[in-house]
Amino acid sequence: xxxxxxxxxxxxxxQLAATGTPRRAAATFAASLSFEHVERRFGDTFALHDVSLSxxxxxxxxxxxxxxxxxxxxxRLAAGIERxxxxxxxxxxxxxxxxxxxxxxEERSVGLMFQDFALxxxxxxxxxxxxGLKALPRREAEREARAMLTRxxxxxxxxxxxxxxSGGQQQRVALARxxxxxxxxxxxxEPFSGLDVQLRDSMQEETLALLxxxxxxxxxxxxxxEEAMRLADRIAVLRQGLIVQTxxxxxxxxxxxxxxxxxxxxEINEIAYRAKAGAIDTPIGRVTAPGVAEGDVxxxxxxxxxxxxxxxxxxxxxxxxxxxxxxxxxxxEVGVQGFDAPLRVRTHEGxxxxxxxxxxIEVDVSRALVFPAPAEG
Numbered sequence: 001x002x003x004x005x006x007x008x009x010x011x012x013x014x015q016l017a018a019t020g021t022p023r024r025a026a027a028t029f030a031a032s033l034s035f036e037h038v039e040r041r042f043g044d045t046f047a048l049h050d051v052s053l054s055x056x057x058x059x060x061x062x063x064x065x066x067x068x069x070x071x072x073x074x075x076r077l078a079a080g081i082e083r084x085x086x087x088x089x090x091x092x093x094x095x096x097x098x099x100x101x102x103x104x105x106e107e108r109s110v111g112l113m114f115q116d117f118a119l120x121x122x123x124x125x126x127x128x129x130x131x132g133l134k135a136l137p138r139r140e141a142e143r144e145a146r147a148m149l150t151r152x153x154x155x156x157x158x159x160x161x162x163x164x165x166s167g168g169q170q171q172r173v174a175l176a177r178x179x180x181x182x183x184x185x186x187x188x189x190e191p192f193s194g195l196d197v198q199l200r201d202s203m204q205e206e207t208l209a210l211l212x213x214x215x216x217x218x219x220x221x222x223x224x225x226e227e228a229m230r231l232a233d234r235i236a237v238l239r240q241g242l243i244v245q246t247x248x249x250x251x252x253x254x255x256x257x258x259x260x261x262x263x264x265x266x267e268i269n270e271i272a273y274r275a276k277a278g279a280i281d282t283p284i285g286r287v288t289a290p291g292v293a294e295g296d297v298x299x300x301x302x303x304x305x306x307x308x309x310x311x312x313x314x315x316x317x318x319x320x321x322x323x324x325x326x327x328x329x330x331x332x333e334v335g336v337q338g339f340d341a342p343l344r345v346r347t348h349e350g351x352x353x354x355x356x357x358x359x360x361i362e363v364d365v366s367r368a369l370v371f372p373a374p375a376e377g
Contacts, residue, residue: 030057030217031092031184038087040073047073049241060218062228065238071221075187079112080105111183115190117174119162125173126158132181148176168199188220204230225264237261259371268301269343283338284363289370301369304346308362315362323355336361
């Protein structure tokens with residue numbers, strides 16, 4: 001449901017066309033959202049540790065990481081559902097949570113969209129959407145809600161109840177309810193996780209379009225890297241309560257700060273080597289190993305999609321040991337000269353190269369990734 005403040009002026013919301021044709025959603029008053037050295041402890045366990053992150057007005061940021069890494073906890077701190085153990089949360093430069101101040105959720109101008117949508121079963125769809133507009137006169141609140149339902153294509157179902165809706169329709173109603181009060185910040189907790197793959201893609205596009213129209217500041221929790229890349233202006237990657245890297249999708253893909261980040265954004269072959277004089281010697285050539293001490297183990301990462309399968313005589317000699325058809329691409333296992341274990345390769349040319357084929361393997365050494373070996377555990 002929405003936790004938006006009622007003091008946002010809603011009188012200039014896009015009016016409903018006589019034909020019921022969807023219109024653009026009205027703009028919100030976007031605010032910045034900042035976390036300064038935030039901690040959240042549960043007893044002796046850190047859910048978040050020294051987290052600092054700033055989100056600009058109108059920016060869409062995704063929190064990405066595995067279950068239990070602290071993503072939802074950070075969202076709940078922004079919403080005011082939980083209090084930080086240390087550090088500060090600021091909205092538009094004003095402290096809303098800190099050592100000496102705590103602003104309740106309903107006074108933060110924050111909209112919430114939960115993973116399970118949390119629609120009220122006893123309210124009609126239009127009543128669900130209008131729930132956060134109680135400060136407005138009833139007629140005006142209904143007009144605002146109906147305009148937003150028109151924008152998401154569900155005005156014709158306004159008097160129905162949530163139980164008859166499909167998953168995608170429920171998602172649209174929940175999105176409409178979160179946005180209609182025009183919160184300064186919109187917080188979304190894995191909003192697409194309950195949808196099938198095809199519906200998820202279309203709803204991501206529709207949600208992003210609505211966010212752009214309203215110019216809302218948004219923080220979206222997800223554990224799907226492709227979803228984060230599709231939606232976000234920037235991505236913050238969390239692991240074990242820490243932000244390990246923040247940047248655009250291109251930054252994180254091209255320049256991952258550690259092996260954990262590289263694994264999130266692509267399938268990679270990982271081969272261990274000992275570092276010597278700041279580099280590792282590999283079958284594809286000598287590769288620099290920044291941050292790896294002399295004699296320590298470094299991990300060479302070769303993206304499965306970055307390995308080219310060519311004709312025999314070009315590149316390193318190889319033989320296809322296994323081939324699996326995956327639609328547009330094939331997943332190959334290739335024994336390659338110089339490598340102790342087969343390399344996995346994703347290629348569009350798999351159908352033309354059956355098991356047992358002799359091939360050449362080419363790798364752009366400048367695209368190889370090298371990281372210190374991760375600590376055990």
